[in-house]
Amino acid sequence: MLYDNYQSPWLAEEELRILQDAAERFFEQEFVPHAERWREQGKVDRDAWRKAGEAGLLCAAIPGEYGGGGGDYRHETVIMEAQLRAALGSWGNQVHSTIVAPFIYHYGSEAQRQAWLPKMASGEAVGAIAMTEPNTGSDLQSVRTTALRDGDEYVLNGAKTYITNGQHADLVIVVAKTDPTLGAKGISLIVVEANTPGFGRGRNLKKLGMPAADTSELFFSDCRVPVSNRLGQEGRGFVQLMEQLPQERLNIAQAAVVIMERAVELTLDFVRDREAFGQKILDFQNTKFKLAECKTHALVARTFVDQCVLKLVEGELDSTTASMAKYWCTEKQCEVVDECVQLHGGAGYMDEYEISRMFTDGRVHKIYGGTNEIMKELISRSL
Numbered sequence: 001m002l003y004d005n006y007q008s009p010w011l012a013e014e015e016l017r018i019l020q021d022a023a024e025r026f027f028e029q030e031f032v033p034h035a036e037r038w039r040e041q042g043k044v045d046r047d048a049w050r051k052a053g054e055a056g057l058l059c060a061a062i063p064g065e066y067g068g069g070g071g072d073y074r075h076e077t078v079i080m081e082a083q084l085r086a087a088l089g090s091w092g093n094q095v096h097s098t099i100v101a102p103f104i105y106h107y108g109s110e111a112q113r114q115a116w117l118p119k120m121a122s123g124e125a126v127g128a129i130a131m132t133e134p135n136t137g138s139d140l141q142s143v144r145t146t147a148l149r150d151g152d153e154y155v156l157n158g159a160k161t162y163i164t165n166g167q168h169a170d171l172v173i174v175v176a177k178t179d180p181t182l183g184a185k186g187i188s189l190i191v192v193e194a195n196t197p198g199f200g201r202g203r204n205l206k207k208l209g210m211p212a213a214d215t216s217e218l219f220f221s222d223c224r225v226p227v228s229n230r231l232g233q234e235g236r237g238f239v240q241l242m243e244q245l246p247q248e249r250l251n252i253a254q255a256a257v258v259i260m261e262r263a264v265e266l267t268l269d270f271v272r273d274r275e276a277f278g279q280k281i282l283d284f285q286n287t288k289f290k291l292a293e294c295k296t297h298a299l300v301a302r303t304f305v306d307q308c309v310l311k312l313v314e315g316e317l318d319s320t321t322a323s324m325a326k327y328w329c330t331e332k333q334c335e336v337v338d339e340c341v342q343l344h345g346g347a348g349y350m351d352e353y354e355i356s357r358m359f360t361d362g363r364v365h366k367i368y369g370g371t372n373e374i375m376k377e378l379i380s381r382s383l
C-alpha cells in the first residue's frame with residue numbers, strides 16, 4: 001500500500017473488500033494471461049465479457065431482479081480499481097456497466113429493463129453509447145444524426161465515431177435528433193440493437209493507447225427501430241445525458257487516481273533497484289523530491305475523489321464538483337506519470353514497462369468524458 005495510514009472511507013464495509021479480492025483474483029487469472037494478445041488484436045476476446053459476467057463483475061450497481069449485482073457505485077468502482085491495478089488498461093466495462101446500464105436502468109421502461117439488462121449483466125450483450133460524430137464532439141447539442149418518426153418506428157441516419165465497444169456492441173444508445181429544428185431540446189436517446197438492418201460498424205480505430213479497448217466508427221443508414229426503443233420521453237436526451245455525466249466524470253477521476261498511485265509504486269520499485277554513479281537512483285535528492293511530490297498529489301487527489309464517491313452514493317454529487325474532480329485528477333495524473341516515466345530513464349519509453357503504457361493509455365483521460373477545457377468551462381459557470 002502506498003499510504004501508511006489512509007483508507008478510503010467508502011471501502012470500509014467487508015462486503016466491498018470481498019468483492020475487491022474476488023475482482024483482483026479474477027483479473028489476474030482470467031485476463032492478465034491474455035492481455036498482450038488482446039492489445040495486439042485491438043480488442044478483448046468476446047468470451048472475456050461472458051467470463052466477467054459469470055464472475056459477477058458486470059453491472060454491479062444494477063438491482064438483482066435485472067441480473068445485476070445489486071450494489072451501488074462503490075461496487076462498480078471497486079471492480080474498476082482492481083482492473084487498473086492488474087495493469088489491464090481499459091477494456092470497455094466502464095462504458096458498459098457504469099454508463100450504458102445505468103441509462104437503461106434510470107430511463108428505461110420495465111419492458112426495456114427486462115429485455116436488455118439481464119443480457120448485459122451476463123455478458124451476453126455488450127453496450128455502447130454513441131454521442132460523438134465526425135463533426136461534433138464537445139458541442140453535443142449540434143449532433144446531426146437524426147431519428148425521424150415514421151408511424152411506430154424511428155428511422156435513423158447519420159455517423160458516429162470514437163465509440164468505445166463499437167466492435168463488440170450488441171446494444172448502442174444513440175444520441176440523435178428526433179426534432180432537428182430544435183437544439184438540445186430536439187435530442188432523444190434511442191437504443192439500436194446491432195442486428196438491425198441499416199446499422200453498420202466501421203473500422204476498429206488504431207489509437208495512441210488502450211489498444212485492447214475497441215473504438216469504432218458506427219453508421220446508420222435508414223436504420224428502423226421501434227419507437228419503444230426510445231429511453232424516456234422524446235426530447236429529454238440532453239437532460240438525461242447531463243444528469244448522468246457526474247458519475248462518468250467521477251469514474252474517470254478515480255481511474256486517474258489509481259494510475260497515479262500505481263505509477264508511484266512502480267517507480268519506487270524501479271529506483272530502489274537501479275543504480276547510477278555508484279548509488280541507487282532513489283538516493284539522488286531529485287528522485288526523492290519528485291516522488292515526494294507525486295505521492296502528495298496522489299493522496300490529495302485520492303481524498304478528494306473519496307469525498308465525491310460518498311456524495312455520489314448519497315445522490316448529492318453536483319456537476320461542478322464532478323467536473324473539478326475530472327479536470328484536476330486527470331491533469332495531475334499526466335504530470336505524475338510523466339515524472340515517473342522520466343525516473344525510469346530509457347526503460348520508461350519501452351512498451352514492455354508498465355509505466356510507458358500508463359503514459360499512453362492514460363492520456364485520453366484529459367480528452368474523453370468531456371475535455372478538460374469543457375470541464376473548466378462548466379466549473380467557471382459556478383464562479
Ligand SMILES: Cc1cc2nc3c(=O)[nH]c(=O)nc-3n(C[C@H](O)[C@H](O)[C@H](O)COP(=O)(O)OP(=O)(O)OC[C@H]3O[C@@H](n4cnc5c(N)ncnc54)[C@H](O)[C@@H]3O)c2cc1C
Nearest residue numbers: 129130131132136137138162163164367368369370371373
Ligand atoms: C479512446 C476514446 C474513446 C471514446 N469513447 C467514446 C464513446 O464511447 N462514445 C462517444 O460518444 N464518444 C467517445 N469518445 C469521444 C470523446 O468523448 C470526444 O473525443 C471528446 O468529447 C472531444 O470531442 P472532439 O474529439 O470532437 O473534440 P472537439 O470538440 O473538436 O475539441 C477539439 C479541441 O477544442 C477544444 N474545445 C472545444 N470546445 C471548446 C470550448 N467551448 N472552449 C474551449 N475549448 C474548446 C477541446 O477541449 C479540444 O481541445 C471517445 C474518445 C476517445 C479518444
